[in-house]
Structure formats: structure tokens, C-alpha cells
Amino acid sequence: MKLDIAGSETIQTDIESLWRALNDPAVLTRCIPGCKAMIETAPDAYKVEMQLRVAAVGGSFEGEIALSDKQPPHTCRITVSGAGSLGHGNGEAKFEITPQEDACLLAYQGVGEVGGLVAGVGQRILGSVSKHLIGRFFTALRKEFEPGQALGAAE
Amino acid sequence: MxxxxxxxxxxxxxxxxxxxxxxxxxxGHYVADIALEGMLHVAMVASQHPAARIVSIDASAALALPGVHYVLTGEELAGGVDQLMNGLDTPNVRRYPLAVGRTRYAGEWVAAVVADSRALAEDAAEKVRVVYEPLAYLTKAEEALDPASPPVHPEHGSNILLDRQFVWGEVDRHFAESPRHLSFRVTWGRNSTVPIETFGVVASWDPWRDMLDVWASIQMPKYSDQISRALRIPTNAVRVHQDVDVGGSYGVKRGIKHTVLVGYLSRRLNRPVRFLEDRLENMRSGDAHGPERIFDVDVAFDEAGIIKSMKMRALDNAGAYAGRAPFQLGKPIGAIVGPYKIQSVAYRAQSVTTNKAVQEAVRGFGQSPTNYAIETAMDKVARACGLDRVEARRRNFIRKEEFPYLIPSGTRYDSGDYHTVVEKVLAHVDYDGLLAERDRLRASGLLAGIGIAACLEPSGGNSSFEPLLNEKNTTTTWxxxxxxxxxxxxxxxxxxxxxxxxxxxxxxxxxxxxxxxxxxxxxxxxxxxxxxxxxxxxxxxxxxxxxxxxxxxxxxxxxxxxxxxxxxxxxxxxxxxxxxxxxxxxxxxxxxxxxxxxxxxxxxxxxxxxxxxxxxxxxxxxxxxQVPTATKLPEDGRVQMYPCHSFEFHVVLIALDPVLGKPEIRRYVIGHDCGTVINPHIVKGMTLGGIAHGIGAALLEEFVYDDEGQLLTQSFMDYLLPSSHEVPAVEIVHHVTPSPFTVFGQKGSGESGYLGAPAAISGALNDAVDALGIAFDKLPIRIFAISDAVAAARAKQSQEKTSA
Known part of the structure; x- marks a missing residue:
């Protein structure tokens, strides 16, 4: 089934820091819900391992993330594909960062497609689950910029 | 006698x-109660794609788990067993228990994992890594008719399994002679029987006796013949234990692919092997969906509402493999005119492959969808002629004294007394009172409608549709x-x-x-x-x-x-x-x-x-x-189908809130004549269950695939079964017209209720919304479809009022 993803979030930081964070596998590993590991396989290409649960279906997924059309520090296209025994998915989204007064506006828009058991069993809640997961991502991302966080540093 | x-x-x-x-x-003693010493358990790895090339299967992580014995792939299996049988002469539509080389529907089994317990097998199945290369796919039957559509079986050359035109009688002349014509399309959604007990099978190979013992939740003719043929062992080396209770079937318990798979594994591993579907395996990959059919119907009639001739085109979406699905277009030929004296019929039967799960026989073997199309025609003719729908049927019924009655497609109906059954039901229900009740409900602000269906249940099954649709098949013994x-x-x-x-x-x-x-x-x-x-x-x-x-x-x-x-x-x-x-x-x-x-x-x-x-x-x-009356092969596209014909006459009153759109069945009466009843409790149970099943087909149950070829209704959260909330108290009016062809005058009743309930409920809903200028032409008619259509119609009406 197809999913439309779009929204915008305000992050309390400057545009350069936000750009760096979004390009840092360590930050992304902490922020992407269920992400266990993110390994760089080529410039701007990563292999990820995730553990996720949707409705009655949960399991591990292996995926690839690629960044393209980069125009630092403003826009970037992110392509995600993943598959596990319980489902598969792929998606593409475009990020756009606009500086604001002591913050940045991060707007994103994209489409995803989900198949397998996850689509069949979880379809009725997949829309809200994706919103929830995106929400968790941004909550975690904001935390990265809170005082006391070692921004961008690997653990 | x-x-x-x-x-x-x-x-x-x-x-x-x-x-x-x-x-x-x-x-009861079911297949799940069979526990053999040393028995191993199976879980399946299912395809996530509607169509994909299987690039590689890596089972090493699964096999590394303790307690895991084996991972079987389609490639190995195809080398060790013969392909499963097709009903039609379509040798290049090859089907094996596991996908070989490519997958053809989402959920299709790609590998089987064997372990000490089912839980272990499931865990291990998650560790099997399959690399797919997605291919083009299709889900809609009409797309499949296009020669450019992506072929489900490239070796077969197209997606068309069957395209057969029959003409029985002088259809063209009758159409030319008739003053009035009417055409419509109705669609029967993909539903099934969905038994409480999923399919299960235990196979145990004894190499010292050369014997394969099988216990299965099976309802299938020639089961051991097919096992032996696929496994390439003599039939007298296959011993199917038939004293296993089967927890529901109505056609779908035909797990031949499951059995061949488990039989192969038992022989390969020299251990008893059991596979019990879980609900998801049953719903998406048990190959047990029912017909999914588009009907295009033309009828020729006169001002009195007498139908002289009918043209029907039935296009069925068989799913990914042929199996016996196309035959479900053949069996209804034996009652193609229903209980009516339609003099000539043109019938085009089309069955196509798509990337959906495979069809199996379902209660009535295609008759209930066909009855829905015929009864819709009767309702539309009544409406066109300004006739009461019961009266229109009465005028077209075969009369009691005309039996045995030869219909245009070659079947001789044994007996019936349709007019009397109708009179008894109308008297019981107080038809005028029921009409008044409907009008009272309407006056109170509800939508209300009465549905009528008069249907036949052909019974005493033979397989005359096999030689009729496949010339190479000369079976007349049954x-x-x-x-x-x-x-x-x-x-x-x-x-x-x-x-x-x-x-x-x-x-x-x-x-x-x-x-x-x-x-x-x-x-x-x-x-x-x-x-x-x-x-x-x-x-x-x-x-x-x-x-x-x-x-x-x-x-x-x-x-x-x-x-x-x-x-x-x-x-x-x-x-x-x-x-x-x-x-x-x-x-x-x-x-x-x-x-x-x-x-x-x-x-x-x-x-x-x-x-x-x-x-x-x-x-x-x-x-x-031998089945009574089954003596000959088909001639000129005509054949004697089943020997006996039970009759059922449904009258149903439905009311619904126009905003909520949830249908509530206020009254359900069925007149039922299955000849001499042998046990009244069994017949009553069949009829009540059949009506519940029909309510599901009419209002709730559907295997829905999205545009990406994924099955969206694969658990009971989404595939809705009728419950006690939806199934009303049903009143049964009995009548007995004995069959001259059976020992006590008995006829069949295993499909009763189901064969007419969808038509009757559809008729009631259409009566309820007729004043709004809308109609429902696709089953199931779900609540959201009703409320959306009613809301749109009411908005349109109020707009017209304002502008007027």
C-alpha cells in the first residue's frame, strides 16, 4: 500500500548544525526509531538494521539508505528501502531546511510503499504508525540539540 | 421411487x-489431535511480492538454529514431485506446493522450514533470506484479457485460462422478437467459506512398509490419487485416514499442495511431519478463496415481464494458478435459467489468471454468484415492467406439471412446485403486511427495502462440467x-x-x-x-x-x-x-x-x-x-448436470439509518423445498448456516487486494464474518416435492440458504435506496459503500430541490 508522508518541524538550532546532524550516521542511529545499526557502505550510502513492530507484526528488517541531490545545507533527497521476513518497504523523501530566528524549519515530503505482512495486517493503522514513527524521530532529533548533548559526537 | x-x-x-x-x-477428533512419535513441524516463508523472480534463497541462518531440521525450497521440491493437477487442459500453468523460480501472488509459499516445534519453525522462517526481483503484476480480471497484460505464467502465453461461448437455442431470434431489452453489470466479490479449523495435515512415511499414512482436514475427491501421482508412488502406498473430524469446509478443504509438501518432507526426512495453517497462512496462502466474478447480462422480455432469452458473460478472476477454479463457471450451466422458463441462453465463460491467491471450490461451486446475476435480472425486469417482484417471478416460473423440465443447456430438472412454495411463504410472512411495515419504516425516516430471491440448488453432484469444459476429460462416473x-x-x-x-x-x-x-x-x-x-x-x-x-x-x-x-x-x-x-x-x-x-x-x-x-x-x-441421470458425455455443448434441484424462496426486510448506513435485517423468511428430508435438524442447520454465510457474502466478507497486489483482509480484524449481531432469527417454511430420481425422494440441502441469501439481501438494499436514484451492483455491499452512496444521493437531491 502507498503512504504519503509530509510535514514540517521546527528545530531549535542553526542550519549548519542541523545539516551536520542529519548527515551523521551516529545521530541518525539514535534518532531513527528501531534503528540498531547504521553502517556506511559508500559515500552517502548506508546499510541499516532495524527492529520494528506494527500492530500484530514485528520483526527485524535490513535496509539501505542513500542521500542524493545534496545542496548543503539546504536540501537533500533521502531514499530508503528495506526488507525483512515480515514485510518490505521503500520510500523517497525530500528535505528542505529554512533558517528562522534562532531555529530552523525542516519541511519534508515524500511517498512510501509497504508490502508483505506489515501491509496486510497493519494497513488500517499504518498511516498513524508512520506519523508516530516520524514524531519519534523528531523528538529524538530535538533532544540532540538540547543543552548537555554532545552534538554530533559518536557515543 | x-x-x-x-x-x-x-x-x-x-x-x-x-x-x-x-x-x-x-x-471431536481433529487432525490437530494427531500426535505421532518424533513428529516435526512446518512453517512457511511467504512471498511479499505479487510477482517477483526469486534471485536467491539463503537458509543458512535458519538452519543454524538448534532444533531446525530442514529448509525446503521450490527448486528442490519441483525436482522431486510432479506438478499439481489442473482441471482444464492447461499444461503450462504449472503449480507446485512452493514457488519455483518466481512468485505469483503476495503470500505464496517460497520455502518450508521444518523444526522440532511450530514455534521454532516460525522463528527460523524469519531468518530465511530471500532476494527478490519484483516483476510486473496484475490484479484485475479485465486487465488480464488484454494480451499485453503481464503474464502470470509466461509459458502459457496469456492470462486466459478459459474463454468459451455457448449458445443454447435461438438467442438472436428471441432477442429480435422481444419488444424490450435490458442490460446490466453486477460483480461478485472474492469471498470464501473460511472454516474455524484451518487446513492441517500430518504425513508419516514408513520406509519399512513403503507406506505413507496421511491424516488431513480434507474434503476432496480423488485425494489419494492426487497425492500418489504428485509424489510418484503407487496409490496403494498412500493410506488416508478418513476417521478424522473436519472442522468446517464447504468446499475449501482441499489442501493438496500442503499434503504433497508434507508428504515429500516426510519421505525426505523419514519422520512424521505436520503442517497446520495459522490463520494468516490460511487466509492469504491456503489457496482457498472463492469465485470473484463480473457478470454482464442482457435479457429480452415482453411487456408482461416474461423473459424469453438471456445473454450472460461471466468473467472470473481465478488467481495465480488454474486448479479447479474454471469449473466453477461450468457447474452453473446446469441451472443457468434458475427456476424460470427462459427459452434460450448465450453464455460466455471466461476465467483468467491474476496475481492473487488461488481459488478453491466454495459452497455451490459458482452457483450463488450466478443466482445473484439471474435474480438481479428478474428484479430489473419487474421494475421495468412496473410489476411486483414476486409477481414477475411467478409469471416466469416453470409450472409444477411441466417437470421433468428440460432447460436449454441440456439439464432436465427433476421436480418442483415453485408457485406453492411462494404462496406458503407469502401467507406465512403476510406479504401485504410486510409491504406496509416497509412503508411504515420509510415514513419514520429510515431507508427500508424488501428483497426477494427464488433460487435453485442443483444437487447430487456429478462432474459433467469437466468434460463440458475440457474435451480431454471423459469422466462420466461419479x-x-x-x-x-x-x-x-x-x-x-x-x-x-x-x-x-x-x-x-x-x-x-x-x-x-x-x-x-x-x-x-x-x-x-x-x-x-x-x-x-x-x-x-x-x-x-x-x-x-x-x-x-x-x-x-x-x-x-x-x-x-x-x-x-x-x-x-x-x-x-x-x-x-x-x-x-x-x-x-x-x-x-x-x-x-x-x-x-x-x-x-x-x-x-x-x-x-x-x-x-x-x-x-x-x-x-x-x-x-452411480449418480442418477448421469449417463452421457456432453453433446453440442449440452449436458445433464446434477440430477436433483432443490428450491428456495427468500423474503427479507432490511431497514437502515440513512446516515449510518448499517443494514439491519428485520425479517428473514425462507421457503425451502429439498424433497424428502432425511434428518430435519441437519437440513435446518444447513439452511441457517447457509443464510449466515450468504449474509457474509452480501454485506461483509471480501478478500481485498490493494493496487500494489497486497491482500488487505487477511485476519478477522479486516475480513469480517457475520456474527450474532448481523444474523437474524430466520423463519423456515417447509415444503416437500419429492424427486423422482432418488430413493426416498430426497434432494440436496448442503448449499441451501447460501445460494439465494446474497441475491435477496442485495435486492432488499436496492429496494431501500431505489427512491434515491441509486443502486448497488457489487457485492459485498459494505456499510461505508451504503452510507457514502446515500449521502451523495441525498446531497444531489437537496441540491436539485434548491435549484428547482
Whole structure:
């Protein structure tokens, strides 16, 4: 089934820091819900391992993330594909960062497609689950910029 | 031979269904109760794509888990077994239990994992890594007709499995002669029977005896033949145990792919192997979906509402493999005009492959969708002529005195009295009162409608549709058998030779044998031996067992009775014809001498010196019965389909809130005539269950695929079954028109209710929304479809009012 993803979030930081964070596998590993590991396989290409649960279906997924059309520090296209025994998915989204007064506006828009058991069993809640997961991502991302966080540093 | 019901002792009597006791008490014995020493368990790796090339399968992580014994792939399996049978002559539509090289629907099994427990097998299945290369796919039947559509089976050359045009009678002339014509399309959604017990099978290969023992939740003709053919072992090396209770079927329990898979594994591993589908495996990959059909119908009629001719095109979405799905377009040919005197019919049957799960036989074998199309035509003709819908049907019905009645497609209907059944139902329901009640509901602000359906249940199933649709198939034999023995101490045992899926065959056999022998049915033991000990029989399909098992038991009991009489008459020194049999004893009316049951049995078992010459000792008889009226291969596209035709007449009142759109069935009455009833409780249960099933097909149940080829309704959260909230109290009005072709005048009733309920409910909803200028032409009619359509229509109406 197809999913439309779009929204915008305000992050309390400057545009350069936000750009760096979004390009840092360590930050992304902490922020992407269920992400266990993110390994760089080529410039701007990563292999990820995730553990996720949707409705009655949960399991591990292996995926690839690629960044393209980069125009630092403003826009970037992110392509995600993943598959596990319980489902598969792929998606593409475009990020756009606009500086604001002591913050940045991060707007994103994209489409995803989900198949397998996850689509069949979880379809009725997949829309809200994706919103929830995106929400968790941004909550975690904001935390990265809170005082006391070692921004961008690997653990 | 027919007798009036009052002449029977046990037939038609209000007697307990003997199987019910163990089922109600939870003491049935199902395949899940079979536990063999050293038994291994299977879980499946399922395809996530509607169509994909299998690039690689890496099972190493799964095999590394402790307790995991084997991972079987389609490639290995295809090398060790023959492809599963197709009904049609489509040899290049190859089907194996696991996908070979490519997957053809989301959920299709790609690999089977064998482990010490099902839980372990499931965990290991998650660790099998399959790399797919997605391919183009299709889900819609009309797309499949396009030669450019992505072929599900490239070797087959197209997605068309069957495209056959029949013309019975002078259709063109009748259309030209008729003053009025009408055309419409209706669509039957993909639903099924969805039994509580999913399919399960245990196979155990004994290399020291060369024997494959099989226990399965099966309802399938020629099951062991197909197992042996696929596994390339003799049929007498396959022993199917038929004394396994089957927890629901109505056609779909035909897990041949499951069985071949498990049989192969058992032989490969030399261990007993069990596979029980979980609900998801059953729903998305058990290959047990039902017909999904588009009907385009044209009818030619006159101002009086008499339909002279009909053109019907039925396009069925068979799913990814052929199986027997196309035959479900063939069986309805035997009742293609319903209970009506339509003089000529053109029928185009089209079956296509798409990337959806595979169809299996479902209750009625295509008849319920066809009845829905015919009844929709009747409603539309009534509306066009300004006739009451009951009156329109009455005018078109075959009359009682016209039976046996030959329909254009070659079947002779046995008997019926449709007008009387309708009168009885209308009297029972108070039809004028019901119309007034509908109008009162409407006046109160609700939408309300009455639905009418008059349908046939062809019964006594043969397989005449096989040679009709596949010239290479010359099958006309379709037998069922019974064996009866009386042991030395005088107890009677009847053997029946198929599995049972809740139809009450033990009660049926005991009732019939008791009727003939005039002894207490409760004294009769009924058993189901394994297939190697069985007489040739088919399974309980095509609503046939009252006719066929009942018939075989009747004839066997007659043979046994004749032997008892002959032995006694020999003692009396009289001709058997002069002796009198009564309640198990034989007497000589002339001399007054009499021999009791025990005496005659004793002679048969112990006194060879007293037996008539050339008499076999003991008391054991068999009877193998052929389906009545099935004698010939098809000629000119015409064939005698099933021998008997039960009739059902539905009247239903539905009300619904126009905003909520949730239909509420206020009254449900069915007139039912299945000839002589053998056990009233069984027939009642079939009818009530059939109506519940029909409510599901009409309002709730559908296997929905999204545009990406994923099944969205694969659990009971989304595939909605009717519950006690949706199923109303049903009133049954009985009528008995005996069949001249059966031993007691009985007809079938295993599909009753289901064959007309969808048509009746659709009719009621369309009556309810008729004033809004809308109509529902696709089943199921879900709540959201109703409320959306009603809201749109009401918005349009108020807009028109404002602008007027």
C-alpha cells in the first residue's frame, strides 16, 4: 500500500548544525526509531538494521539508505528501502531546511510503499504508525540539540 | 421411487444428529489431535511480492538454529514431485506446493522450514533470506484479457485460462422478437467459506512398509490419487485416514499442495511431519478463496415481464494458478435459467489468471454468484415492467406439471412446485403486511427495502462440467459406496468411504439403513475406514450425500434384507417372494413360521449346512452407486448436470439509518423445498448456516487486494464474518416435492440458504435506496459503500430541490 508522508518541524538550532546532524550516521542511529545499526557502505550510502513492530507484526528488517541531490545545507533527497521476513518497504523523501530566528524549519515530503505482512495486517493503522514513527524521530532529533548533548559526537 | 413421508419410520423423523454429541462436548477428533512419535513441524516463508523472480534463497541462518531440521525450497521440491493437477487442459500453468523460480501472488509459499516445534519453525522462517526481483503484476480480471497484460505464467502465453461461448437455442431470434431489452453489470466479490479449523495435515512415511499414512482436514475427491501421482508412488502406498473430524469446509478443504509438501518432507526426512495453517497462512496462502466474478447480462422480455432469452458473460478472476477454479463457471450451466422458463441462453465463460491467491471450490461451486446475476435480472425486469417482484417471478416460473423440465443447456430438472412454495411463504410472512411495515419504516425516516430471491440448488453432484469444459476429460462416473455387515452376535456396522466435514453422514447412513432394515438406528455403528480399505467413493461435494450416500446405503441395505429373507425362506421351504420381512424378522404368512433376526444371523454365520445353495456365508454386502441421470458425455455443448434441484424462496426486510448506513435485517423468511428430508435438524442447520454465510457474502466478507497486489483482509480484524449481531432469527417454511430420481425422494440441502441469501439481501438494499436514484451492483455491499452512496444521493437531491 502507498503512504504519503509530509510535514514540517521546527528545530531549535542553526542550519549548519542541523545539516551536520542529519548527515551523521551516529545521530541518525539514535534518532531513527528501531534503528540498531547504521553502517556506511559508500559515500552517502548506508546499510541499516532495524527492529520494528506494527500492530500484530514485528520483526527485524535490513535496509539501505542513500542521500542524493545534496545542496548543503539546504536540501537533500533521502531514499530508503528495506526488507525483512515480515514485510518490505521503500520510500523517497525530500528535505528542505529554512533558517528562522534562532531555529530552523525542516519541511519534508515524500511517498512510501509497504508490502508483505506489515501491509496486510497493519494497513488500517499504518498511516498513524508512520506519523508516530516520524514524531519519534523528531523528538529524538530535538533532544540532540538540547543543552548537555554532545552534538554530533559518536557515543 | 418415492413414498409419502408418513410411510417412513426414521426418515424425516425428529431424531438426534448422532455426531452432535461429541462436537458439542468438545470431543471431536481433529487432525490437530494427531500426535505421532518424533513428529516435526512446518512453517512457511511467504512471498511479499505479487510477482517477483526469486534471485536467491539463503537458509543458512535458519538452519543454524538448534532444533531446525530442514529448509525446503521450490527448486528442490519441483525436482522431486510432479506438478499439481489442473482441471482444464492447461499444461503450462504449472503449480507446485512452493514457488519455483518466481512468485505469483503476495503470500505464496517460497520455502518450508521444518523444526522440532511450530514455534521454532516460525522463528527460523524469519531468518530465511530471500532476494527478490519484483516483476510486473496484475490484479484485475479485465486487465488480464488484454494480451499485453503481464503474464502470470509466461509459458502459457496469456492470462486466459478459459474463454468459451455457448449458445443454447435461438438467442438472436428471441432477442429480435422481444419488444424490450435490458442490460446490466453486477460483480461478485472474492469471498470464501473460511472454516474455524484451518487446513492441517500430518504425513508419516514408513520406509519399512513403503507406506505413507496421511491424516488431513480434507474434503476432496480423488485425494489419494492426487497425492500418489504428485509424489510418484503407487496409490496403494498412500493410506488416508478418513476417521478424522473436519472442522468446517464447504468446499475449501482441499489442501493438496500442503499434503504433497508434507508428504515429500516426510519421505525426505523419514519422520512424521505436520503442517497446520495459522490463520494468516490460511487466509492469504491456503489457496482457498472463492469465485470473484463480473457478470454482464442482457435479457429480452415482453411487456408482461416474461423473459424469453438471456445473454450472460461471466468473467472470473481465478488467481495465480488454474486448479479447479474454471469449473466453477461450468457447474452453473446446469441451472443457468434458475427456476424460470427462459427459452434460450448465450453464455460466455471466461476465467483468467491474476496475481492473487488461488481459488478453491466454495459452497455451490459458482452457483450463488450466478443466482445473484439471474435474480438481479428478474428484479430489473419487474421494475421495468412496473410489476411486483414476486409477481414477475411467478409469471416466469416453470409450472409444477411441466417437470421433468428440460432447460436449454441440456439439464432436465427433476421436480418442483415453485408457485406453492411462494404462496406458503407469502401467507406465512403476510406479504401485504410486510409491504406496509416497509412503508411504515420509510415514513419514520429510515431507508427500508424488501428483497426477494427464488433460487435453485442443483444437487447430487456429478462432474459433467469437466468434460463440458475440457474435451480431454471423459469422466462420466461419479460414484459413492456403502458396505454393511452384520456380525455374528447380530450387530450392524455400516462403512462410509469419505471424510465428513460436519454434514452428519453418520446420522444419514444410520437413518437410511435403519429405515430399510426396520431396526433402531441407534443400534447401527457407522465407521469410516482408511482409503485402502474403502470402496470407490467421492467426497461430499456438489450437495450430493443425501442422494448418493443415502442412495448407496439404501441399495446396500436392500441387498442385505434380500439375503436375510432368502436365508429364512429357505428354512421355510418357500420362495423368497412369498416370505414377509418385518422389523428384522422373517415369517411365512402361509404356515405362520417365523425366524427372528438372531436366528437368521446365526444361520448365516454358523450354519453353512442350512444356507441356500450358492450363498456366501456371513452377512456382508456392498453397493457402489452411480449418480442418477448421469449417463452421457456432453453433446453440442449440452449436458445433464446434477440430477436433483432443490428450491428456495427468500423474503427479507432490511431497514437502515440513512446516515449510518448499517443494514439491519428485520425479517428473514425462507421457503425451502429439498424433497424428502432425511434428518430435519441437519437440513435446518444447513439452511441457517447457509443464510449466515450468504449474509457474509452480501454485506461483509471480501478478500481485498490493494493496487500494489497486497491482500488487505487477511485476519478477522479486516475480513469480517457475520456474527450474532448481523444474523437474524430466520423463519423456515417447509415444503416437500419429492424427486423422482432418488430413493426416498430426497434432494440436496448442503448449499441451501447460501445460494439465494446474497441475491435477496442485495435486492432488499436496492429496494431501500431505489427512491434515491441509486443502486448497488457489487457485492459485498459494505456499510461505508451504503452510507457514502446515500449521502451523495441525498446531497444531489437537496441540491436539485434548491435549484428547482
Amino acid at each position: 418415492t413414498e409419502a413421508p408418513s410411510q417412513f419410520r426414521f426418515v424425516s423423523a425428529n431424531r438426534r444428529v448422532r455426531e452432535d454429541r461429541r462436537f458439542v462436548a468438545g470431543r 460414484m459413492d459406496s456403502a458396505r454393511i455387515t452384520i456380525d455374528g452376535p447380530g450387530f450392524v456396522t455400516v462403512t462410509i468411504h469419505t471424510t465428513s466435514s460436519g454434514q452428519g453422514h453418520e446420522t444419514l447412513a444410520a437413518t437410511v439403513v435403519a429405515e430399510v432394515l426396520e431396526i433402531d438406528p441407534d443400534r447401527i455403528r457407522v465407521v469410516r475406514p482408511d482409503t485402502l480399505e474403502s470402496l470407490p467413493s467421492n467426497s461430499p461435494v456438489g450437495s450430493r450425500m443425501a442422494i448418493m450416500l443415502g442412495g448407496a446405503c439404501f441399495h446396500a441395505a436392500q441387498k442385505l434384507k434380500a439375503k436375510l429373507v432368502a436365508i429364512a425362506a429357505f428354512q421355510f421351504g418357500i420362495a423368497p417372494e412369498a416370505a414377509r420381512y418385518e422389523t428384522g424378522a422373517v415369517s411365512d404368512p402361509a404356515s405362520g413360521r417365523r425366524l427372528d433376526w438372531a436366528d437368521i444371523v446365526n444361520i448365516a454365520h454358523r450354519n453353512f449346512h442350512l444356507l441356500p445353495p450358492d450363498t456366501e456365508p456371513g452377512l456382508a454386502v456392498t453397493h457402489v452407486m
